[in-house]
Amino acid sequence: TQLLEQSPQFLSIQEGENLTVYCNSSSVFSSLQWYRQEPGEGPVLLVTVVTGGEVKKLKRLTFQFGDARKDSSLHITAAQTGDTGLYLCAGGTTSGTYKYIFGTGTRLKVLA
């Protein structure tokens, strides 16, 4: 069974601080995605990384896919209160159907 473990589980920081969220697995994934979810809403896709070692930037967010495609990280620079939410990573499995296995989630709270 493929599992994705995220760490930390909870994170509370002050506005302006930097943070990194990790997504780890013992399995290889064809792709890795990051989502952010607000309470009572569905997750919203932030980024997809496909190539081992790939780095993508989305404004203050930097996403990296591990060289072996087993892990990923999300780094936020100068966090803002609007970054508050549940961050989920998801690994792509069998090609063709493109099922994604979701991580355990990191709940981020950015304090003003």
Added chain:
Amino acid sequence: SQTIHQWPATLVQPVGSPLSLECTVEGTSNPNLYWYRQAAGRGLQLLFYSVGIGQISSEVPQNLSASRPQDRQFILSSKKLLLSDSGFYLCAWSVGGTHYGYTFGSGTRLTVV
């Protein structure tokens, strides 16, 4: 543009009652469709997925079933709800054969009492 509609937003049902949650997608054809359940503030568990009309794959044995009567319609059902069926249910679609990721509906909060 593509949109996904999921309803109802909230639902309170007694134990033993039936369930029907509906999801429809607009603006695309032959999407992959998915039903996920989310425990409070945690990751998502894949329940069912479908790559075409009438084609349903179940990921976990449970009290639920899914159907896809039309290309862009996905229905989650139960004949008799259990307390353990409570949760946040999310429908999602993706473009078949790509890594573009999911677009999720707004979810249904189901409470079984």
